[in-house]
Amino acid sequence: MKIVVQKYGGSSVADTTKIMKIAERLKQKVNDGNKLAVVVSAMGKTTNKLLKLSKEITKKPSPRELDMLVTTGEQIAASLLTMALIEIGIKAKSLNAFQAGISTTSNHTDANIKDIATEKLKNFLNNNDVIIITGFQGITKDHDITTLGRGGSDTSAVAIASALNAPCEIYSDFPGIFTTDPRLFPEAKKLKHITYDEIMEMSRLGANVLHPRAVEIAKKYNTPLYCGATFSDEEGTIIDNKENLENPVVTGMSIMVKQTQVTITNLPTDHAVVNNIFAYLGERNINIDMISIIHLNDNLNLSFTYIEDDQNYFEDVMENLKFEFHECEIKYSHGCTKISIVGLGMRSEKGVASRFFQALKNIHVELVTTSEIKISALINKKYMQDAINALAKEFKL
Amino acid sequence: MKIVVQKYGGSSVADTTKIMKIAERLKQKVNDGNKLAVVVSAMGKTTNKLLKLSKEITKKPSPRELDMLVTTGEQIAASLLTMALIEIGIKAKSLNAFQAGISTTSNHTDANIKDIATEKLKNFLNNNDVIIITGFQGITKDHDITTLGRGGSDTSAVAIASALNAPCEIYSDFPGIFTTDPRLFPEAKKLKHITYDEIMEMSRLGANVLHPRAVEIAKKYNTPLYCGATFSDEEGTIIDNKENLENPVVTGMSIMVKQTQVTITNLPTDHAVVNNIFAYLGERNINIDMISIIHLNDNLNLSFTYIEDDQNYFEDVMENLKFEFHECEIKYSHGCTKISIVGLGMRSEKGVASRFFQALKNIHVELVTTSEIKISALINKKYMQDAINALAKEFKL
Numbered sequence: 001m002k003i004v005v006q007k008y009g010g011s012s013v014a015d016t017t018k019i020m021k022i023a024e025r026l027k028q029k030v031n032d033g034n035k036l037a038v039v040v041s042a043m044g045k046t047t048n049k050l051l052k053l054s055k056e057i058t059k060k061p062s063p064r065e066l067d068m069l070v071t072t073g074e075q076i077a078a079s080l081l082t083m084a085l086i087e088i089g090i091k092a093k094s095l096n097a098f099q100a101g102i103s104t105t106s107n108h109t110d111a112n113i114k115d116i117a118t119e120k121l122k123n124f125l126n127n128n129d130v131i132i133i134t135g136f137q138g139i140t141k142d143h144d145i146t147t148l149g150r151g152g153s154d155t156s157a158v159a160i161a162s163a164l165n166a167p168c169e170i171y172s173d174f175p176g177i178f179t180t181d182p183r184l185f186p187e188a189k190k191l192k193h194i195t196y197d198e199i200m201e202m203s204r205l206g207a208n209v210l211h212p213r214a215v216e217i218a219k220k221y222n223t224p225l226y227c228g229a230t231f232s233d234e235e236g237t238i239i240d241n242k243e244n245l246e247n248p249v250v251t252g253m254s255i256m257v258k259q260t261q262v263t264i265t266n267l268p269t270d271h272a273v274v275n276n277i278f279a280y281l282g283e284r285n286i287n288i289d290m291i292s293i294i295h296l297n298d299n300l301n302l303s304f305t306y307i308e309d310d311q312n313y314f315e316d317v318m319e320n321l322k323f324e325f326h327e328c329e330i331k332y333s334h335g336c337t338k339i340s341i342v343g344l345g346m347r348s349e350k351g352v353a354s355r356f357f358q359a360l361k362n363i364h365v366e367l368v369t370t371s372e373i374k375i376s377a378l379i380n381k382k383y384m385q386d387a388i389n390a391l392a393k394e395f396k397l
Numbered sequence: 398m399k400i401v402v403q404k405y406g407g408s409s410v411a412d413t414t415k416i417m418k419i420a421e422r423l424k425q426k427v428n429d430g431n432k433l434a435v436v437v438s439a440m441g442k443t444t445n446k447l448l449k450l451s452k453e454i455t456k457k458p459s460p461r462e463l464d465m466l467v468t469t470g471e472q473i474a475a476s477l478l479t480m481a482l483i484e485i486g487i488k489a490k491s492l493n494a495f496q497a498g499i500s501t502t503s504n505h506t507d508a509n510i511k512d513i514a515t516e517k518l519k520n521f522l523n524n525n526d527v528i529i530i531t532g533f534q535g536i537t538k539d540h541d542i543t544t545l546g547r548g549g550s551d552t553s554a555v556a557i558a559s560a561l562n563a564p565c566e567i568y569s570d571f572p573g574i575f576t577t578d579p580r581l582f583p584e585a586k587k588l589k590h591i592t593y594d595e596i597m598e599m600s601r602l603g604a605n606v607l608h609p610r611a612v613e614i615a616k617k618y619n620t621p622l623y624c625g626a627t628f629s630d631e632e633g634t635i636i637d638n639k640e641n642l643e644n645p646v647v648t649g650m651s652i653m654v655k656q657t658q659v660t661i662t663n664l665p666t667d668h669a670v671v672n673n674i675f676a677y678l679g680e681r682n683i684n685i686d687m688i689s690i691i692h693l694n695d696n697l698n699l700s701f702t703y704i705e706d707d708q709n710y711f712e713d714v715m716e717n718l719k720f721e722f723h724e725c726e727i728k729y730s731h732g733c734t735k736i737s738i739v740g741l742g743m744r745s746e747k748g749v750a751s752r753f754f755q756a757l758k759n760i761h762v763e764l765v766t767t768s769e770i771k772i773s774a775l776i777n778k779k780y781m782q783d784a785i786n787a788l789a790k791e792f793k794l
Contacts, residue, residue, distance in 0.1 A: 016453035053477055056413035058484040065483065068476035068491050072469035079465035080450055086462065087455040094465050098495060099540050143496050 003125060003166040004029065007039040007135065007157035011173050012230040013077045014044035016084075021231065023084035030090055030129045037125065037164060039135040039157040040081055042073025063108035067137070067147045071097070074134035074153070082132045092130040097137040097145065100124075102156065104138030104146045111138055111146035113155065113217075116163040125164075133160060151211020158214040162221035170210060175229035176237035177202075177209050179397035180253035185388045188397060191251065193238045198251045201342040201374050215239070249345035249352060250395035255388065256340075258308040259289070261333040261366055261378060262318070267300040268327075274302060277321065284317050290338065290369045290378055303367060305378055308334065336366065337384045340376035341391060347372050359394040363387050400522060400563040401426065404436040404532065404554035408570050409627040410474045411441035413481075418628065420481035427487055427526045434518065434561060436532040436554040437478055439470025460505035464534070464544045468494070471531035471550070479529045489527040494534040494542065497521075499553065501535030501543045508535055508543035510552065510614075513560040522561075530557065548608020555611040559618035567607060572626035573634035574599075574606050576794035577650035582785045585794060588648065590635045595648045598739040598771045612636070646742035646749060647792035652785065653737075655705040656686070658730040658763055658775060659715070664697040665724075671699060674718065681714050687735065687766045687775055700764060702775055705731065733763060734781045737773035738788060744769050756791040760784050 006026075013019050026036055041047075050070050054061045061069075078094040085092035097104075101117025124131045135153030138146045148155050154170060161168035177199065178188040194202075196219035203212040209227060218225050219241065228236025267273050274293060281288060290305045306314065318330055346352045356375050357365070363386060367378040379387055391397070403423075410416050423433055438444075447467050451458045458466075475491040482489035494501075498514025521528045532550025535543045545552050551567060558565035574596065575585040591599075593616035600609040606624060615622050616638065625633025664670050671690060678685060687702045703711065715727055743749045753772050754762070760783060764775040776784055788794070 016450055020454060050473065053413055053473070054480060057417060057477055057481045061480045062483045065476045065480045065491055068479075068493075069473060072472050075469050076447065076450070076466060079462045080454055082465075083451060083458045083462045084454045086459045094462055096465075096542075145493075 001035050001122075001125065002033060003035045003037060003164050005037045005039065005157055005161035005164060005166050005168045007153060007168070007170045008041065008230060009153065009170075009172040010041040010044055010047070012171055013040055013042075013081065016080065018231075019043075019077070019081050020084045023081060023088055023090070025230075026085060026130055027088055027090050035125045035128075036130040037121065037160055037166070038081070038130060038132050039153055039160060040074060040077040040132060041135050041153040042070075043077045043080075046073040046076065064144055067108045067145050070147060071134065071137040071145050074136055078132045078134045082130075085130055085132075090130055091128045092132060093124060093128050094132045094134075095124065096134045098139045098143070100131075100133045100160075102133075102138040102159075104140060104148070106140040106142070106144065106146065108144075108146055110149035111140075113138055113148065113159045116159060118163045121160070121164060148213075151214060154211045154214035155217065158217045158223060158225065162217055162223045167224045167226065168218065169226045169228065170214075171228055171230040173229065174209065174227070175232055175234045176227050177239070177252070179251070180388065180392060181255055184255055184385075185253075185392050185397070187392065191237050192235070193240075193242070194251055195243060195344055196239060196241055197373060198342050198344055199239050201340075201371070202252050202254045210239075243344055248343065248396065249349045250341045250343035250397065251345075252342050253388070253391055253395070253397050254340045254342065255384070256307070256338040257335075257381065257384070259305045259336040259338050259378060260308050260314075261303060261305050261336050263301065263303040263331045263333070265299065265301045265329045265331070266327050267302060269295060269298060269300045271300075274300065277302070280321060280324075281317065286314055286317060290367045290376065292367050305336065305338065305367065333366065333380075335381050336378050337381045337387075338376050338378050339384070339387050339391065340374050341395060342374045343395075344373055346374070355394055356391070359390040360387055363390075398432050398519075398522065399430060400432045400434060400561050402434045402436065402554055402558035402561060402563050402565045404550060404565070404567045405438065405627060406550065406567075406569040407438040407441055407444070409568055410437055410439075410478065413477065415628075416440075416474070416478050417481045420478060420485055420487070422627075423482060423527055424485055424487050432522045432525075433527040434522065434557055434563070435478070435527060435529050436550055436557060437471060437474045437529060438532050438550040439467075440474045440477075443470040443473065461541055464505045464542050467544060468531065468534040468542050471533055475529045475531045479527075482527055482529075487527055488525045489529060490521060490525050491529045491531075492521065493531045495536045495540070497528075497530045497557075499530075499535040499556075501537060501545070503537040503539070503541065503543065505541070505543055507546035508537075510535060510545065510556045513556060515560045518557070518561060545610075548611060551608045551611035552614065555614045555620060555622065559614055559620045564621040564623065565615065566623045566625065567611075568625055568627040570626065571606065571624070572629055572631045573624050574636070574649070576648070577785065577789060578652060581652055581782075582650075582789050582794070584789065588634050589632070590637075590639070591648055592640060592741055593636060593638055594770060595739050595741055596636050598737075598768070599649050599651045607636075640741055645740065645793065646746045647738045647740035647794065648742075649739050650785070650788055650792070650794050651737045651739065652781070653704070653735040654732075654778065654781070656702045656733040656735050656775060657705050657711075658700060658702050658733050660698065660700040660728045660730070662696065662698045662726045662728070663724050664699060666692060666695060666697045671697065674699070677718060677721075678714065683711055683714060687764045687773065689764050689766075702733065702735065702764065730763065730777075732778050733775050734778045734784075735773055735775050736781070736784050736788065737771050738792060739771040740792075741770055743771070752791055753788070756787040757784055760787075
C-alpha cells in the first residue's frame with residue numbers, strides 16, 4: 001500500500017468549486033495507485049468568522065470553548081471534500097481529530113501532538129481510497145478538543161505523514177518556496193530544494209511558507225516534504241535533509257515587518273538587572289527577539305526587539321519596569337523591519353557577514369544578530385525595499 | 398442537586414446578542430439553586446447554510462458525511478453559549494455528542510438514541526453549574542457522528558432529561574402550545590396543560606410545536622415537559638400524563654397543508670392488489686397517510702393522501718404502477734389540506750363526529766380518518782380558513 005499524505009490550506013478549499021477540483025486531483029492520484037491521507041484546513045475565512053463571533057461575546061474567550069468553536073471549520077471542509085470524492089466514485093471517509101486518534105497535550109489553543117493512532121489510520125486506509133482528516137486539531141485524554149496553534153494544519157499533516165512513514169505534500173496558493181517573499185521582491189526565484197534547517201530558520205524569520213513546528217517534526221522523522229501550488233502543475237519545492245554541494249551559500253532571505261526596537265539606557269552594570277528585566281517580560285508573555293547589550297562608562301545600555309502585536313499592553317509593562325528601575329530611560333523605535341539571510345553554506349563559507357554589510361552600506365543598521373546559518377539586521381522600514389534589492393543582488397536570490 | 402434540562406431552538410440562539418441574553422437567564426436559574434443541562438440547536442439559519450454547501454457538491458450527499466457536516470452547527474452554538482456563561486462568572490462546559498456520551502443507532506440522518514452516559518453527565522454537572530450539550534446529534538459505537546432527524550434537538554433534550562430524571566423545558570419563539578396554529582387562526586388560545594397523547598397526535602397531524610418522538614420518550618419515562626417562549630416571562634404550557642376531568646372534549650386542532658389525494662379506480666376486487674400497491678409504495682419510501690377503500694360493482698376504488706414533498710418522483714412511481722395494473726385509472730388532486738381535531742375527551746364523549754361534520758356542513762370533505770382521540774378530514778385548500786373558523790367556534794378552541 002503506497003500512502004501519500006497531502007495537506008490543503010484554507011484558500012485551496014475556499015468554496016465548493018475548489019473543493020470539487022481538489023476531489024478530481026485526488027481521484028487522479030488514487031487512479032495512479034496511491035492511498036491518500038488528506039489533511040484540510042477550514043474553508044477560506046471560516047476561522048476568522050468564528051473568531052469574530054467569539055469576540056462579540058467576550059474579549060477573552062475560554063480557551064477550551066474557543067477550540068470547541070474553531071475546530072468546526074475543519075470538520076465542515078473535511079466532510080464537503082469527502083462528499084465530493086464519494087460523488088465521483090472514490091471510496092472516502094472524513095475523520096475529525098477524535099476519530100483519527102490525534103492525541104495532544106491539554107494546553108488549549110496551542111497544544112502539541114503526543115500520539116497518532118497509526119494502526120487506526122492504516123485500517124481506515126485499508127478500507128478507503130482516501131481519508132480526509134481535519135487539520136489543526138487534536139483531542140486530550142479527557143476527550144476535550146484542542147487546537148495546535150498557528151500553522152497547526154501543517155503540523156497535523158507532517159505528524160500524520162511521519163506516523164504513516166509516508167511523504168507529505170503541502171499545497172497552497174504558492175507554487176513552492178522562494179528565495180524571498182515574491183510580494184516584496186518580485187524577482188525572487190523559486191527553490192527546487194531546501195533543507196529542513198534552512199526552511200526552519202526562514203520560517204522563524206518571517207517566511208510564511210511552512211510552520212517551523214511542522215518542519216521540526218519532519219526533520220525529526222526524516223519525512224520528505226513537498227510544497228506546491230494546489231491548482232497548477234508547476235514544479236514545487238522539495239524539503240529534506242540532503243545537503244547539496246552545489247547549493248549557494250545563501251539560500252533565502254526573510255523579512256519580518258512591524259518590529260519595535262526598545263532601548264533602555266542608564267541601567268546599573270549589574271548583570272542581574274538584565275536577567276530580571278527579561279524574566280519580568282517573560283512572565284508577562286512578551287517575546288523578545290534580537291538583543292544587544294553595551295556597557296558604556298558605569299552604565300549598561302540594553303536594546304531589544306519585539307513584534308508589534310500587543311503594543312499598548314507592552315508599553316504598560318515597560319512603564320512598570322521604569323517604576324522598578326527608576327534611573328533608566330526607555331526609548332521606542334516603532335515600525336522597524338528585520339531582514340535576514342539564511343543558508344547552510346554560511347557554516348563553512350567565510351566573508352558572508354562582510355558581503356552582507358557591504359550590500360547594506362548605505363543603510364543604517366540598528367541591531368544585528370547571527371547564528372550558524374543566518375544573519376539578521378534590524379533597519380528602519382523606509383530602507384526595506386533598498387535592503388531587499390541589495391541583498392538579493394549580492395546573494396543572487 | 399436539583400437538575401433542570403432546558404432546550405433552546407435555533408431562533409433563540411440566532412445571534413450573539415440572543416446568546417448573551419440566554420446566558421443571563423441561565424445565570425438567574427443557577428442563582429436560584431439549580432444545576433442546568435442545556436441542549437442547543439444550531440444558530441438561526443446555520444443548518445440551512447451548511448445544507449446549501451452540500452447541495453453545491455452533490456444532490457445526494459453521503460449520509461455519514463452530511464451528519465459530519467451539519468453537526469458542526471450545534472457545536473458552534475454550544476461553545477458560544479458556554480463562553481458567554483463563563484464571561485459572566487458561571488462555571489460551564491460545552492459537550493458534543495461524543496463528550497456527552499449520546500449513543501445512537503447507525504442510521505445516519507435519522508438515528509435513534511440508544512443510550513446516554515448518565516453518570517458521565519452527572520459528573521459534569523457536579524463540576525459545573527451548567528453544561529451545554531449539542532442537540533440533534535449522537536455517536537455510533539464505531540464513533541461515527543449521527544443526527545436524529547427532524548425535531549432532533551427536542552428528542553435530545555427529552556432523552557437527556559429522562560436519563561437524568563429531571564424536568565425538561567423547551568424554549569422557542571412560541572409562548573406555549575395553542576389550541577391551533579395562531580398564524581392560521583389568530584384567536585387560538587394558549588393551553589395551560591395538555592397530555593402527552595394529545596400533543597403527540599397534534600404533532601403528527603401538523604402542529605410544529607414538539608416532535609412526536611420527543612413526546613414519546615417523555616411519555617415513556619413520564620418526564621414532565623414545559624413549552625415556553627425564550628425571551629418572555631409569559632406562562633407556557635405543561636405537558637404530562639395528568640388527565641384533567643375539566644378538560645374540554647377537544648383540546649386542539651391541527652392543520653397540514655400540501656396534501657395530495659390520489660384516487661385509483663377500476664382495480665380488481667382482489668385485496669392482494671391493494672396490499673401490493675402499498676408494499677410497492679412503501680419500498681420506494683413513499684409515506685401514505687389517509688386511506689379509503691370502496692368496492693363498487695366488480696371494481697375496487699382506492700383513495701389515499703401523501704405529503705407533496707417529492708411530487709415528481711411520486712408521479713414516476715405511480716406511472717410505473719399503472720404499467721403493472723394497466724386497467725386502472727389514476728387521478729390526482731393536489732393542494733389539499735388535512736384538518737384534524739384532537740382531544741382525550743373524545744374517547745368518552747359521544748356525538749363529537751356529528752358536531753365535526755355539522756360544523757363542516759358547507760364544505761366538501763374528500764376523505765375522513767378517525768382514531769380514538771382525533772378526527773381528520775381532507776378538504777380543498779380553498780375551504781381551509783372556513784373550516785378552521787367553523788371548527789374553532791364549535792369546539793371553543
